[in-house]
Amino acid sequence: MKSSKSDLLQGTLDLLILRTLASGDMHGWGISQRLQQISQDVLQVNQGSLYPALYRLEQQGWIESSWGDSENNRRAKFYALTRSGRKQLAEETANWERITAAVARVLQHA
């Protein structure tokens, strides 16, 4: 129903998830910890809102999931980037850089 690109925040979250998964397969909680760590707690999202995004990305075929054993031998659902997900990540990253650069220019010179 909703276009995933229409909402900046949502699009950003998607990008961050894809980027996080680019460094290896991870389960949901792992992704949330990773996001928090790397952003140094700047990106404080409701942890719950991560999941609908994961489901959506999986529906779009950019990530895939499988059940496996986690660190402490518990069943967990692991997510992995697919080939088209990698392509999407490259595009989104380029896009993001273009926009932020543009915004930065405006902020400096306007």
Place this chain on the structure above:
Amino acid sequence: MSVLTTFRRLRGSVRTSAFEQHMDAELRHHLDLETEALVARGMTPDAARDSARRRFGSVALVKDDCRESWGMRAIDMLAQDVRVALRNLGKYPSYTAVVLLTLALGIGANTAIFSVVHAVLLRPLPYTNGDRLVEVRQQAPKSGVANAGVSVKEINDYRAQTDALDAVVEYHQMSFNMLGRGEASRVQTGVVSANFFDVLGVTPLLGRTFRADDDSKNAPAVLVLSYAYWQHALGGDPGIVGRTFELNDRLHTVVGVLPPIPQFPQSDPPDDVYMPPSACPFRSNPQTIENRNARMLTAIGRLKPGATLERAQNDLAVVMSRLSTEYPDAYNAKNTGFQASALSVHNELTQQARPTLLVLLAVTGFVLLLVAANIANLALARVIGRERELALRSALGAGRGRIARQLLTESTLLAVAGGALGLLVGWLVRDLLVAFTARFTPRAEEIAIDGVVLAFTFGVSVFTGLLFGLLPAFTRRTSASVQDAGHRTVGSRRLGARNALIVAQVAISFMLLVGAGLLVRSFIKLQQVDAGFRTDRVLTALVSLDFVKYATPVVRQTFYRSVLDKVAAEPGVEMAALGITAPLDQAAPFLTGFIVEGQAPDEKAVKRVDFKFASPNYFKTIGMTLLSGRPFTDADDATAPPVVIVNLSMARHNFPDIDPIGRRISLNNGRTWMTIVGLVNDTHDYGLNEKPTDEIYRAFAQTSPLNATLLVRTAADPASFGRRVPALVHDVDARQPVSQIRTLEAIRSHSLAPPRLTAMLVTLFAGVALIITAAGIAGVVSFSVNQRTTEIGVRMALGAPRSSVVRMIVRQGLTPVTLGLACGLAGALLMTRVVARLLFAVEPTDPVTYAAVIATLAAVAALACLVPARRAAAIDPMRALRAE
């Protein structure tokens, strides 16, 4: 119900699937890990769990969003939309009721009329070979004869010489007297070829139809019953096959019962039973069989598979040209233009109903458009009223599409519920419709709410729902904020849309009112036609004599004499007479050629005239006027010289310059002559909308036909005398049935029923349209008054008098009305041809009707504006200003 159940099952299966379990496990896993992490940082387990939950947010919401992301929310959302829609509609019961009511009316009317159109015009005939059946009709256009009938010899010729037709069968109608079942009764009998039902493709419900040997000379007499007769007269007795009935002088055995099918050829009254040709003494008479001119039959042909109507037409033309060369006397083709043509039976059965049904279909279609426009208007007003709610939902994250969908769900839900009610309406009026349609076509009994009608109604409902749902959904302002929604003046776009709807409503009402006005005026003119006879206090009854028992004119005359004397002697009877048929009871005249003594027969145009029989009191009994000469007397009997009385139209056409009295005419090419002794006024015997035909009345006692109509003028109510008539006839012959006992007024009213009912139906629809439109105008104007309270207050505070406020509001309210009148006028002028065929003595552009409709609509619209305008004028300027 079943749809909802399916939803639930579908949703349930998704819910219980691995998806839900996996989702639960995954989220639980997340919370566990988070809790453990927090405990590791030194929190107590309880506090850690709370904190983890807080950070996570609402689990239920997340699950919802996950389901939505996964794409299975579609079904859930629909269910939710329906729930929300039901709740919303429940909050506005009067809105819901009005919408449902008008929808039930609009969709019900369409369902009803479509069920008729479907049954009569669209569905193939319920005969297996229905689409291949043609009537072979002979015509003599130069003599003004549209249907000359077909003789036995001609049927044989067509059977043998046409290539496109693989079968030709015959039909004619007789009446028999049925005895031995209580009171003697008259049975209308279709006399048909033995293979008639096989050729039509009719499979009997019980028993069999005729076989070739049923028609052989000494075969036992057999009967096939029509479905209606079996049901009504014999109680649908399942063991009827094999039972015997005494018809005239012979025992007939029932061999079969027909299924309920429309009768073709049509007859009024319809056939009760069927017999093979050998059963009819006239048809089996060698003179009839050998006489090429004894055209008493109707011929029905069946096209070979793949053959077209045109091919049959060509074949018939070839055969006819061959016959007219071979038998010049029988056809006299040069002067009569004698020809044979093939007519589609489907068309023949339905063509009378077609124009009326098409008009009604258009009318109901317009009513539905109007209903949709009105509901769209109501819905728009409601959406504006709900701006705050919708803005709130929007602010809470409902997308524009979602809100539009919510509105569409509401309208579709309403429309489908309205459709269900409409279906109920259609089902309730079915019997009325059958009675109405039966005036036009024998296919009326086939009217039913079947799968096609159901699909039509469903389609119409959904279409209507989209129609009135889309407009409010897509004229919603894009950026309504919660604060200002519902407070500020609404954008002109909304009011524009509402005014456009008013234009449409007024235009549609205009067209409907013009149609109704024309039909009503036409009906009034029809009713004002002077029939040429009086219908009050006259009772009529049909007496059909048994042709075996009353074989000679002498015995018939004795019987008629006794009946007339008995009836005339009854208290309360002013006078009694005998004729051949009651006026207005028959569809077409029985035209016969004749010659006038002393006038050279006109080679170019054979003179034709309708002839009837009249006993001495006939003209006085029905209030006709003898213009000159003398009436018939008792002395004009079989032994006296033959005399006739002619009507004015006949005299004017044949004796333009001289007195017809004393002139002689002949019906049999001069073998015998009859003297004209009187001249009577013209009558409209074959429909008040038809011109009077040229008539010759023969003295009843000089003809003594087998069928006669008794006409009785009574002192008081004729209907109550009707019960006495059979008893009086039975005093003369206990085994003689009397049928068709009706007042002349009833016959006249029956003949006027089609235009009356059509006018009533269209007027009813137009009236409803007017009321809906008036309500719509009042709604829009009062809405705009509400929205402009402040502005009006300011105007009045600045010194505008109340009257100018009223004028302003009315003027603005009437602007779309004026536009609508203009559109309606244009539309009505475009539609004139549709209604023209139903009009009598009224032009489809009748200025009186148009003027009356414009005046009515303008007055109603002004009234509808005035009510809210006066309310506007009553606004207290100070309060209005303070309210802002």
